[in-house]
Amino acid sequence: xxxxxxxxxxxxxxxxxxxxxxxxxxxxxxxxxxxxxxxxxxxxxxxxxxxxxxxxxxxxxxxxxxxxxxxxxxxxxxxxxxxxxxxxxxxxxxxxxxxxxxxxxxxxxxxxxxxxxxxxxxxxxxxxxxxxxxxxxxxxxxxxxxxxxxxxxxxxxxxxxxxxxxxxxxxxxxxxxxxxxxxxxxxxxxxxxxxxxxxxxxxxxxxxxxxxxxxxxxxxxxxxxxxxxxxxxxxxxxxxxxxxxxxxxxxxxxxxxxxxxxxxxxxxxxxxxxxx
Amino acid sequence: xxxxxxxxxxxxxxxxxxxxxxxxxxxxxxxxxxxxxxxxxxxxxxxxxxxxxxxxxxxxxxxxxxxxxxxxxxxxxxxxxxxxxxxxxxxxxxxxxxxxxxxxxxxxxxxxxxxxxxxxxxxxxxxxxxxxxxxxxxxxxxxxxxxxxxxxxxxxxxxxxxxxxxxxxxxxxxxxxxxxxxxxxxxxxxxxxxxxxxxxxxxxxxxxxxxxxxxxxxxxxxxxxxxxxxxxxxxxxxxxxxxxxxxxxxxxxxxxxxxxxxxxxxxxxxxxxxxx
DNA sequence: GTTCCGCATGAATCGATAG
DNA sequence: ACTATCGATTCATGCGGAA
Numbered sequence: 004x005x006x007x008x009x010x011x012x013x014x015x016x017x018x019x020x021x022x023x024x025x026x027x028x029x030x031x032x033x034x035x036x037x038x039x040x041x042x043x044x045x046x047x048x049x050x051x052x053x054x055x056x057x058x059x060x061x062x063x064x065x066x067x068x069x070x071x072x073x074x075x076x077x078x079x080x081x082x083x084x085x086x087x088x089x090x091x092x093x094x095x096x097x098x099x100x101x102x103x104x105x106x107x108x109x110x111x112x113x114x115x116x117x118x119x120x121x122x123x124x125x126x127x128x129x130x131x132x133x134x135x136x137x138x139x140x141x142x143x144x145x146x147x148x149x150x151x152x153x154x155x156x157x158x159x160x161x162x163x164x165x166x167x168x169x170x171x172x173x174x175x176x177x178x179x180x181x182x183x184x185x186x187x188x189x190x191x192x193x194x195x196x197x198x199x200x201x202x203x204x205x206x207x208x209x210x211x212x213x214x215x216x217x218x219x220x221x222x223x224x225x226x227x228x229x230x231x232x233x234x235x236x237x238x239x240x241x242x243x244x245x246x247x248x249x250x251x252x253x254x255x256x257x258x259x260x261x262x263x264x265x266x267x268x269x270x271x272x273x274x275x276x277x278x279x
Numbered sequence: 280x281x282x283x284x285x286x287x288x289x290x291x292x293x294x295x296x297x298x299x300x301x302x303x304x305x306x307x308x309x310x311x312x313x314x315x316x317x318x319x320x321x322x323x324x325x326x327x328x329x330x331x332x333x334x335x336x337x338x339x340x341x342x343x344x345x346x347x348x349x350x351x352x353x354x355x356x357x358x359x360x361x362x363x364x365x366x367x368x369x370x371x372x373x374x375x376x377x378x379x380x381x382x383x384x385x386x387x388x389x390x391x392x393x394x395x396x397x398x399x400x401x402x403x404x405x406x407x408x409x410x411x412x413x414x415x416x417x418x419x420x421x422x423x424x425x426x427x428x429x430x431x432x433x434x435x436x437x438x439x440x441x442x443x444x445x446x447x448x449x450x451x452x453x454x455x456x457x458x459x460x461x462x463x464x465x466x467x468x469x470x471x472x473x474x475x476x477x478x479x480x481x482x483x484x485x486x487x488x489x490x491x492x493x494x495x496x497x498x499x500x501x502x503x504x505x506x507x508x509x510x511x512x513x514x515x516x517x518x519x520x521x522x523x524x525x526x527x528x529x530x531x532x533x534x535x536x537x538x539x540x541x542x543x544x545x546x547x548x549x550x551x552x553x554x555x
Numbered sequence: 556g557t558t559c560c561g562c563a564t565g566a567a568t569c570g571a572t573a574g
Numbered sequence: 575a576c577t578a579t580c581g582a583t584t585c586a587t588g589c590g591g592a593a
Binding site: 084085086087089092093095096099104105106107108110112113116119120122123124125126127128129139140141143145193194195196197199 | 360361362363365368369371372375380381382383384386388392396398399400401402403404405415416417419421469470471472473475
Binding site: 313314317361392397398402406 | 563564565566567568569570
């Protein structure tokens with residue numbers, strides 16, 4: 004990609020990816036069109052053909068990703084004929100065959116999914132966030148996404164005198180396993196592999212597939228400033244907006260002209276705000 | 280099974296299942312030993328052999344299950360050589376090939392996941408609850424598991440949302456009447472396919488793998504009174520305890536004599552309490 | 556009688572060390 | 575080189591004793 008920090012390309016990502024240099028992308032975050040979803044827009048990939056449709060694209064993703072980079076795929080299988088279809092788990096196996104390592108599966112637990120009821124199932128309140136890597140060693144900046152402790156634990160620790168805490172810490176020094184000093188004084192703890200986030204509602208301008216906090220969390224976790232983030236199905240550009248705010252370079256691809264234009268507009272408006 | 284409402288059989292479930300009549304079980308809820316887990320207790324099935332080990336058992340489960348019945352499998356893949364192993368998704372595909380329908384995947388979002396810190400991953404805070412059926416039409420009693428609207432949104436599952444956390448804190452802390460009105464309100468909603476529960480810690484009495492609320496929720500959802508519930512890996516008998524309390528018949532199987540004895544003892548103690 | 560604190564302990568995973 | 579064992583890490587929970 005060029006030096007511009009944010010780039011939106013309009014077109015089919017399979018073709019556009021051919022022009023991206025190998026080993027040049029630090030992080031790929033994308034939410035591709037689900038099978039049969041958005042039929043009018045993407046021509047409606049059927050569940051049976053989903054894997055065959057995706058594999059040529061993921062082959063390019065594997066090529067352009069840096070060895071230390073991460074590919075994060077937001078996806079959820081739909082119900083077909085009363086069953087959860089297997090195209091997602093088929094895809095996991097095919098991506099492994101292609102050379103990706105299936106490092107982890109995060110869960111997005113949707114906080115305010117619409118109440119719904121069907122005769123034989125409840126409303127679907129979670130999606131998969133599949134993490135793939137080229138190598139077992141990859142870039143990960145865990146300290147950037149720490150969270151507050153549970154209240155019950157926090158309450159207990161807060162009652163300790165801060166000075167006493169330091170004394171304990173210095174006294175025990177070598178042996179701080181399984182005692183207070185190991186974590187006393189710390190307000191923040193590491194998160195788990197479940198993200199509990201609200202679904203963003205559609206507004207007049209655009210209908211975001213995911214809330215900004217979702218890409219933000221992963222971009223902070225897997226990249227540093229000026230790293231290059233790729234979203235081959237960038238839609239209205241939420242991932243790009245987050246990159247702009249966080250000072251990451253961004254390469255977005257979108258086949259629909261309206262969405263590509265909207266993405267550019269949203270990012271331009273962020274730029275303007277930042278300059279003010 | 281005989282007329283006794285609760286039966287615990289000691290032995291290998293593959294052999295014991297041969298004596299169970301076809302199409303006789305309303306609901307199967309089980310949490311088999313995970314690959315290489317609890318090695319000291321069970322033999323420890325390796326990830327490579329896991330599917331081959333499970334398929335003969337699931338073939339029997341398919342046979343004994345009523346056409347309208349449901350099979351619910353609690354399982355989670357472990358990390359092998361830096362990757363999430365594929366034996367669970369391999370198993371899903373094999374079970375479908377065997378004749379099961381993969382109807383749904385519920386998520387157990389664990390409130391208190393096993394601690395730990397690693398350079399390349401966070402704590403694992405969720406497990407799969409895979410729902411399989413013989414037919415697209417199956418028994419499901421959705422009204423039995425309805426929840427209060429408040430509960431569905433504000434279950435203190437707020438670690439990623441400090442603002443919500445403060446709201447709840449102030450609500451529960453100062454405004455008691457507000458809290459009460461939420462509970463007295465008649466607004467009941469259906470739950471989603473994500474369960475947010477704490478792991479039960481070991482206490483002196485027994486060491487339960489999952490909290491009672493987990494089987495309770497599914498048993499209420501998929502069975503009526505006097506229906507027959509089967510757990511081929513019943514361990515210390517938590518599923519049986521719940522069945523006793525809910526007036527369901529139960530058939531449990533356990534290969535370890537200590538655990539089978541413990542299960543019998545726990546259920547006997549429930550019986551005594553109920554008689555008083 | 557309450558509330559509060561200390562402690563043990565989990566379906567875990569990684570990296571180093573030893574054979 | 576490949577496997578087996580061990581130590582270090584970490585957070586929510588329930589129990590029991592103490593204030």
